[in-house]
Amino acid sequence: LVVFSDSREDAAQIANGIERNHFTDLLREILIQELHRGLLIKSEIVELTDDNKNIADYKDLYPNQYYAIETLVEDSKIEESDPNPERKRRREKAIRKLGEIRDRLIKVEDLVHFNNTEKCAPLIEQFIRLGVNPGGPSIDLQKIPETDHDWFQMFNFGEGEWTQANPGFQTVMKKGTYINLAKLFFGNLFYSLEASGLGYLTINENSDIVTNGVGITGLTDKVFCEVIRGGIRLIGHRYKYFPNDFDNPNMLDLNNYSSLPAQFRKYIRAIADIYSLNEIEVGETVLKALADGHVLDNNKGINIEKLYLKIAKKDDPVWLSPRGKRPHLHRAGGVCTQYPQTTRLREEPDTICEEFWSENYLSFHAAINKRNAIRLHCEELTGQTDEQFKRQRHFRDIILNDEGEPLAKKIDLLSVTTTLEVGVDIGALQAVMLANMPPQRFNYQQRVGRSGRRGQAYSAILTFCRGRSHDEFYFNHPHKITGDPPPTPFLAMQQQRIVMRLIAKEVLRQAFVPLSSDIQDHLLELARSERYLSVHGEFGKTDYWNDYKESIEGWITNNIDEVRNIIVALKPSAEEEEIQELLDWVTNIEDDTSLLPKVENVIQNEEIKTDNISEKLAEGGVLPMFGMPTSVRNLYHEIKYDGQNISSKSIDRGND
16 A cells, blocks of 8 residues: 655655554454454353353364363362462462453453563564564664664564563563553543443452442442443543553542542542432542552552453443443443433443444454454655665565564555655555645546556555645546646746756766766775765766866867757757857856856855765756755754664755
8 A cells, every 4th residue: 555645744644643543443453353262252161161061162163262261160170178289379360260251351461461471462462473563653662772673573473472682671562552552441532442342441340349349338249340440431531540651740649539530520429429328438439449459559540451351242231321322331330421410321221232333333343344453564755765675675575584574574555755656666556545635637647557557456546635725626626636638748948047957967968978987986986875876867976076077078078069969959949149159158168157167166065965976966056956946954863884884864854
C-alpha cells in the first residue's frame, strides 16, 4: 500500500499516525484472539469436566489447552492433608487457577510477563510472530539504549523467547505494552474494551476482599462486584492509572474521598441512594477493596498489571444506557457509568454480545470475523529520506542477510510525496491512497496509475478530501479530476534567463564528456558515502575543478560551431544578432560577464554548501534548477559511523 501526500511533513505525519492508530487495533485483535483461543476454550473444557461430560474432541482440536487443564485438575485433587509443601502449593495454585478459568478471568500481568523464564508471555509472542514491536511504535522503543541495535535483537524469533541483550530494556518494552493496553481498556467513546462489548476489568472476585466488602456495605456479592467494576471503569476513564505516557502529578489520594474524580463520586452516590447506604462508607469500602487487591495505588492510581480481565462470550448479556446507549457488560449496580446522576440501567439486559458485536466494527473483526491479525509497518519515502533504495527494497520484501530480522524489517505501507509519481520502481501495488486531492488531473493519474500493473486482477484507489476549497471542489465534481482535458503544455522560451541556463547545461554536458574517466577516478579516491553525484549532471567535485578547467575552456574554444548549433536548437526563431550575442557569451572566456567566469565565481562561492559542481552551478543560477525556489534548509540531526565512513542524517525544515 502506498499513501501519497504533497509535502514531506505530511508524509511523515501520515506514516506515524497510521502506524500508531493501527497498533491499537492490532493489540485489540491479538488480545481477543488470544483470549478466545486460550481462556474461552479452557473455560469450556473445565465446564464440561465439572459436568462429567466427554472432552475427547478438545484433546485433538486444542491439545495445549486440554493438557493444561488436565494438569490443573490433577493438581487440584492432591489431598489437603498432604505433608509435601511443594505439592500443597501446587494444589492451592491449581484450585485458584481453575476458579479464574471458570469465571473467564485472567490477570493482565499474565498476558505480558512470565516469572522465572525467558519464554514470551502470550501477547508478546503474538506480536513478535508478526514482526511487530510489542512495546508499540514510540521512537524510544525502536533501538536498544546505548547501542545502534534494533529492538528485534531483544528476541529469539524462532523460539518465541527473550534474549539477554538488555534486561533493563526488556522491562521498558513491557511497560510500553502495558501503556497501550491501558489506552485500549480506557479509550474514549466506543473505543474502550467494554464499550466494544469484548470484556471488562475487575479484581480477583474469588478472594476474601469481596467477602469483606459485602460484610461492610450490606450489598450482595453480585452487586458489590458490579460496583467494583464500575468504579475501575470510571477511575480509568479519568486517566488515573499507571504506567502511562503522560504527566499527571495529581493522581489520587485514597485517604481523601473528596479528591476522587467527580464522576466516580456521583456514581457511588447513586449506588448509595438506590440501596439506602452511606455514600462515604460505600466509596471508602470500594477504594479499600481495590487497594487490598493491589489494583489501586495511592497517588499513582490504577495499576494496570494487577487488574483482572473478564472476557465476554457471545451469549453474555449487554445493558445499554437509556441515555447515550453506553454498553455495560454487567449491570453496574443498576447505575449508568456515563450519566450516573440521572440514568439507571434496566433490570433485564437489552441485548447479547453476539448481536452487539455484529453492529460494532471494532468487535466484529476481533470476535465474529476473527480475521488473522494484520501488521502495518509504515515508513515515509521522500526526497529527504536517508537510504532511499534500502527502504524501497524493504517495501518489496528484499532484506539482505546482514540487515536483521526480515519479519521486522519489511515495510507494508509507504507514505510518499510526489517523488514516487514517476521514475521509481516500487513493485506491484494492489492499493493506493491519496491523503489529499492532487493539484491537477495528471498528478492524479500518475499516482493512481502506480497500482494495478503487471497483470493484477484488480486494484483499489482511495482519495481522502480534506477541508480545503481545492479538495471540496473535486469532491463535488469527481469527474473533473479524471475526465477534464489536460492543460496544453508550453515552454516559456521568451525568458532569456531560461534560455541561457539551458544553453549552459548542454554546453557543459558536452564539455565534460571527455573528462568522464577522470571524474570516476577522482570519485574512487573518496569515501563511499561521499561519492554520490547530483541529478543536475555528472560534473565531478569542486575540489577537482582546477583539474577540469583547462579541458572545459579548450572544448568551448575548439567547438564554436557546435555551440552555435546548441543555441539555434534551443532558440530556433532567434535573429542572427541574438544568436551571435549568446555565442559570444559562451565562447568569449576573457569577458568577466561570460559563462566560464560566472562558473568560476559560483564554484568559489563558499555560501553555497555543496561539493558537487553541477549542484553548485544549479543553486548559483548557472544551470536550470529542477524545482521551485524554497526557503527550506537541511537540519542535520545525526552523525553515523559504520566503522569505515562517517555520514550525516538530515531532514528539511523551513528556515522561518
